[in-house]
Amino acid sequence: MDTEREQDVLRAASMYYLQDLKMEVIARHLGTSRSTVSRLIKRARETGLVEITLRPASTRAPGLGRSLAAAFGIDAYVVPVPDHASHIERLEQVSMTAARLLSSWFDSDMVLGVAWGTTLASVSRYLAPKPTRGSAVVQLNGAANMRTSGIDYASDLISSFGTAFGAGVHHFSVPAFFDFSDTKAAMWRERSVRRVLDMQRRADIALFSVGAVAGAVPSHVYSAGYLDEADVRVLHDEGVVGDVCTVFLRADGSWQDVPLNARATGPTPTELQRLPRRVCVVAGDNKVAPLLAALRAGVVTDLVVDEVTAGLLADSAEQATPRRTRAPRT
Structure with missing residues (x-):
């Protein structure tokens, strides 16, 4: 099956199984006929791209997806999981779905921005090779910290995306947080740094998760030496x-006057909003509060989330979130 045909199969299967769209709608989106869509979906099952598992309990995933899409003006891909699924199982299912979706979206002559973290490391393990031409993968935030350089961790993660897509890789060799905002301002004037920043601004897709301050499984930025006790206070x-991308958010989505953000090296929500597709991948109960903050900050266009987390998010959103809309993609 040629590459273009593979992409049609993946797009049709994603829209049918993950977005719960009817074949007529998919046909209009792909510019083809309903019968062709039917054949594409059949092909997805025959090749193993889609595996169907029957579970006794009904899933809320399609309904949750529609509710989150309506509440926040995003595309929501809710991955069905049993209520009793462990955190690891939920993360694996979400990672597999995110990897497949990313392969359907990313293509030749595109730029992919990737933030490092535990969730994105999991996504990288499920990437299927898809050779592209003239494409690039760029690291979105610095990784060096007080205990280690952090470079090996971030470099390996970013490189795995480049390898999967046959893309050029652009590392961001700066700390996750500078000690002084003046140092950051000076570094941002360096040509080598400006080259990476320019590549970030050209990204067609930004891929990231949310870091959680609280919870049984602390996010990487809070557990690997990036913050001292004074920072945590x-x-x-x-x-x-x-x-999001090591830029800190309050529950209401505000971030501009959080002091540590003046020293952070990741793109701000304002900078992220300039990118056409911003994909947030989330699994875990402790991610609900930061995810809601990210949605309120308007940094997400596409959300890949497990069913349990989506249910908790929907319950939280009911208490207060005004509907956000986004400009159509061009």
């Missing part, structure tokens, strides 16, 4: 619930 005093 500041986050607590500021009401921070988590981060």
Whole structure:
């Protein structure tokens, strides 16, 4: 099966099984006939791209997806999982779905921005090779910290995406957080740094998760030496619930006046909003608060989330979130 045909099969299967769209709608989106869509979906099952598992309990995934899409003006891909699924099982299912979706979206002559973290490392393990031409993968935030350089961790993660797509890789060799905002301002004037920043701004897709301050499984930025005790106290005093690309967010989605953000090296929500597709991948109960903050900050266009987390998010959103809309993609 040639590459173009593979992409049609993946797109049709994703829309049919993950977005719960009717074949007529998929046909209009792909510019083809309903019978062709039917054949594409059949092909997805025959090749193993889609595996169907029957579970006794009914799934809320399609309904949750529609509810989150309506509440936040996003495309939501809710991955069915049993209520008793472990955190690892939920993360694996979400990672597999995110990897497949990313392969359907990313193609030749495109730029993919990737933030490092535990969730994205999991996604990288499920990437199927898809050779592209003229494409690039760029690291979105620095990785060096107080205990280690952090470079090996981030480099291996970013490189795995480049290898999967046959893309050029652009590393961001700066700390996750500078000690002084003046140092960051000076570094941002360096040509080598500006080259990476320019590549980030050109990204067609940004791929990231959310970091959680609290929970049984702390996010990488909070457990691997990136923050000292004084930093943690500041986050607590500021009401921070988590981060996106190491930029900290309060529960209401505000971030501009959080002091540590002046020293952070990841793109701000304002900078992320300039990118056409921003894919957030999430699994875990402790991610609900930071995910809701990210949605309120308007940084997400596409959400890949497990069913249990989606249910908790929907319950939280009912209490307060105004509907956000986004400009159509061009």
